[in-house]
Amino acid sequence: MSIRHLDRLLSPASVAVFGASARPGSVGATVWRNLRAGAFSGPVYGVNPKHATLDGVPVYARASQLPAAPDLALICTPPHTVAALIGELGALGTRAVVIVTAGLSAEQKQAALDAARANTVRLLGPNCIGLLNPHIGLNASFAHCDALAGDIAFVSQSGALATAVLDWTRSRGVGLSHLVSLGDHCDVDFGDLLDHLANDARTRSILLYVEAIESPRKFMSAARAAARNKPVIVVKAGRAGNGVKAAASHTGALAGSDTVYDAAIRRAGMLRVDTLQELFLAAETLARFRTNRSTELTVMTNGGGAGVMAADAAARAGIALAEPGAALLARLDAVLPANWSHANPIDIIGDAPVERYAETLSALLAEPGTGAVLFVHAPTAIVRSEDIARACLPLVRSHASRVMSAWLGDAAVAQARKLFEDAGVADYATPEEAVHAFAMLQTYRRNQEVLTETPDASRNPLPDAAAALGLLESALAEGREWLHEHEAKALLKAYGIDTVPTIAVADSADAAVAAARELGYPVALKILSRDITHKSDVGGVRLALADDAALRDAVGTMRDAVAAARPGARIDGFTVQPTVHRPHAQEVIVGASIDSVFGPVILCGQGGTAVEVVADTAIALPPLNRALAGELVSRTRVSRLLAGYRDHPPARLDALHDVLVAVSQMLADLPQLAELDINPLWVDEHGALALDARIRLSKTPVGGAERFAILPYPTQWVRTQQWNGRSIVVRPIRPEDEAQHRRFIESLDPQDIRMRVFHSRNELPRSELARLTQIDYDREMAFIAETRDANGAAETLGVARTVSDPDHVEAEFAIIVRSDLKGQGLGTLLFDRLIEHARHRGIERLVGLVLRENTRMLELSRAMGFEADPAEPADSGQRRMVRNLADEKPPPWRLADRGR
Structure with a gap:
């Protein structure tokens, strides 16, 4: 759901145990004992109609009899009672519940969520051991021992692993800031806790035991944000038996689920380790030696x-x-x-x-x-x-x-x-x-x-997305799952990827000879069949055919060989292409497929017919830019061959990187694209050339930008506009804009910078510039107004930015215009765009902190429909300007329910 009320869950002021008991060995008794035995200083209430007192403390029969609504409730009662208890607690004002109870059916879990939703009650569990916060003496669990206070947070999907880690840390004197057992995580999950712990002052590093991720984009956004602040270390269970199944494409066979988890963890800036011992070894190293x-x-x-x-x-x-x-x-x-x-x-x-x-x-x-x-x-x-x-x-x-x-x-x-x-x-x-x-x-x-890392701009031309969609729709309309080879190459060409010219012909030796004469000998002949994807496996590829006679013979022998190997396969004809001679070329595979968890993924490695045997591949999550594409290639062994050796000059890696960037864009634009193999892709000192390609389609969209675990660059927000008698482009910022953004900041008057960010530095460190340009489009937006200078170079005129909370409830805005352009309407133009985007993303409220002396921005924000928050202290040096976008409701201080 969000980070709302997680403070009540992890650092409550009061706790109630429903099902508190004196029965030895029961969960309710263990939870009650742990809470009472700890150093927690707040009220601890027991609720159980079968007891009047426990350990000399009054016990209440029901929630309504409690002296006050507890911040946190622990439910240890039978499954059928859980949903009603959550509804009652929410109405009383409780905002966090740990469902220790196990055995809830799918219907009972949904009923619990429905009961919680009315009052935004956060649910941990069900079927979890609970949580510990040693800094406040809280042991809200049925673990066998307490934790030492420290600066490591441990979040686990396994209760057994949580108790094992608790025992391990205590015996070695390792302190924890939090220990949280997620259980079946029907509500609070890894993403929520990463967002909270990233900003927790007592947590220096975050350790995760992961079995599965169910909200990949939320997880990736939270993980990338947390990993910028502090080390995040992951043990991911399930390397063995990862469910990799046979696939029609090489990429589908190679991109197994565990390798995709590896790619996701790497992309988020986290560290993956294999054992619990390594987990704490890494935590110790990063804490002391980072x-x-x-x-x-x-x-x-x-x-x-x-x-x-x-x-x-x-x-x-x-x-x-x-x-x-x-x-x-x-x-x-x-x-x-x-x-x-x-x-x-x-x-x-x-x-x-x-x-x-x-x-x-x-x-x-x-x-x-x-x-x-x-x-x-x-x-x-x-x-x-x-x-x-x-x-x-x-x-x-x-x-x-x-x-x-x-x-x-x-x-x-x-x-x-x-x-x-x-x-x-x-x-x-x-x-x-x-x-x-x-x-x-x-x-x-x-x-x-x-x-x-700051990428170079790709040299890829704008894709012909309309032509690409037309190819896919035509094949799907014919009921075909696979594009023919010439169609696949046409799709690649639409995205700027060089291919070998290919002519598709009917099942006729005369037609093949005519195509060969048009292209020029020698040629390659390949079978054309909607039922055959790996043509070489069935004798469907012949190379270096030098003349008409050789080609005619190849047509006959190939037809016979394919019929023998695949008797039921439909033969649609042949493709003919010229034989290309590039003696220094390395065979590379570039592929794409759809992972069941993280959506579209991209593969690169050593290509050829034995690609599965060679097993030299690496996986990355899109979107890719040149820097990320380079990092992907660097993780393959073939990258050492591409660097050059003996009489082989270094290959043009930038060309390979641009192919990967093009495939990334293809995956964003084409939701019907299910699997892609470019194999072999020849890469040498002249560039990259696709010799063969296989593309599988899905009538039901399986990919596209909305399935990306990391939201790609939102091209739909790039617009050309008229301003002050000139044409400018207003677009989202890109990682490639770092140098341009540095020049913009350095051009600003220090006083303008102070008005914007409350300090007057116009020289920012590289890490801060990267943070401003490499944004998470799912949570942030930065629009730049851009034009061209006299030399044709791009320059930034102004920037408008929003950063939203993970809930998309509130986003903070900030706008700055080049100092010599103030008062000319550019700020209004950028403000309009921010508001439009915030509405589109479902942001409920836009807020901005403006210095009281910044009269120009105060006037602009009022003109844009913002009001000053009257709760801001009069002696504060700033005003909090607020505009509610959700149906343009009144400002929050005018709402009847101020706790909403």
Whole structure:
């Protein structure tokens, strides 16, 4: 639903337990005991008509007898009672309910939701263990123990995993800010909790145990927003047995559900791990070591074996060990014995005294080229580990973001380990664990970069969407599920993808020869059949036919071979195309299919007939731009071949990226497109060329922009308008606009910036510029007014922006116009567009915070139908301007129900 009333759920001031009991082993008794045993300071009410008191505390027979409406109610009563209780509680004023009860039927779940909807009561569960907030002493669960207070939030679809994590964290002294069991999540889900926890000051990192996602766009919007603020780490169950079924296209066979989850997690800037142990390992690393930007590692150890183990782990994980420079080697020679390793790992020898540790560590940290330093120590009888740690403390305190440690052993190194941990150093049980954590950090950083990387503009021409739709409608009207090859290539050409010229002919050798003479020999001949998709599997492809005789022979033998392999297949004819000679070309596959959860997905990898066997593919969620397309390609092994080798020059990767961008646009424009294979797509120094393509259609729309898990660029809002006697374009902002947006901000008068954002900086860091241009169109909009300067370059004249809450109830607006254009009506034009868009998106209320001295914006907003919120304190330096768009209702302070 939304984030509304989640504060009542996660941080309530009072709690009531329905079904509170004294019966040993019952859920009601356990929940009651946990609440009473904790440090929760608010009122805790028991409700059960069978008890007058519990533990000496009065128990109430029904909700109406409670002294006050509780913020949070926990329901542990039979399934048939749940919906009525929720309705009664909502009427009393309760806004959050945990349905601990299991066994609700689909009808009972729907009845509970219907009862909750009238008063926007938030429901957690059913069939969940509840939730914990250790910071307020709240244990609203039937878990077996309480949690320590900390800064990690854990949200789980599995109650059993939640209790296991609770036990694991408590035994290791790991503190939690929240633990939430979703259960069957009929209302509150991952998206809601990510939105709430992203802004929770006590939560530094968010851990998720995911089995399935049911609201993909909501989840992706919330995850992308949360991952910009703090680490989000995911264990996704179900890598094995992921339900991948046989598919007619290569892409459909390769794009299994688990690989799509991988793509979604990566695209959102989160980190996926495989085990609960890795979940907390990653959380610890990101909490203590996230600011480290190193890509190389230096291992310092007092034992050669431990160093070798670390080096082996680095090699397996693809982590480079830093090469010591001449200056560093000379400095180390001065402090280490002659038989030290003289290489990385830096083996300082097992008899090292305290001073040697401190001097070596100092030398390594003084040299930026050493990257991250992994300090590995095995205990010896020569010197106490605690003394070594104390001697190194001044260094590690000032360089905690560069040092990782692995104190090997248990009791002998316990105090040393604690000293390093208290100094902020990320510590690990073994060198291999430390290297694995460092590798996870690299993966996390790459995923974060995907969130903010600025793309180049694609060179793709505007697609001929009308021609493309005509092809699809014609095939569907004939009852065909698959486009013929020449039709598929025509569709690609409509989206600017180069293809080999292809002529479709009837089942006739004379017709094939006539087409070959038109195209020029040598040619390729392929079978044309609506029943055959993989033509080479049935002898339906012949290449390099040099003349009429060879072609005529190929027609006859192909017809016989196909008839033998597929006796019932309908033969519609043949296609003829010229044989293309590009000796340096790599075979690539680019494909698309529809995932059952995340909608349209795009695939890229090494192509050819053995694509499933080679298994060199990567998956991404659309929409794609050039940067995202480049990231997708970089995750394939074929990308190394495309980079060039021996006599093969580097391929034009930009051409491949543009093909991927074109396919992304195709998926947005064509809801009937169900599967697509471009295989092979030849990519070389000349560009990209599609040799073959297969496209499957669906009469019932399965794709299109509305099925994207991430809302694509809304082209429908691009408009050319007249303003002040000139033609301008008003359009949504794009990630590619970053440089243009920087120039716009730098052109503004500092005083105008202060009026807009309450500070006068007109030099923004790259991360903030990325945040302003790479927006989530499902929750935000930024319209820019754009024209061309004297040199033909695009320039921004003004920007109008809204950011809505996840509920789409309220959106905050902001408008800024270039300083030399104020007072010419551009602000009014942009304001009109914002209001139109907000209405279209179903926003109920537009608000803006305007400095009281900004009289121009106050006057403009009043002229646009906004009113000043009278509740704003008179001594406030700003006014809150509000306009209700939902049927133009009165402002909220005039509503009878102020709590709406």
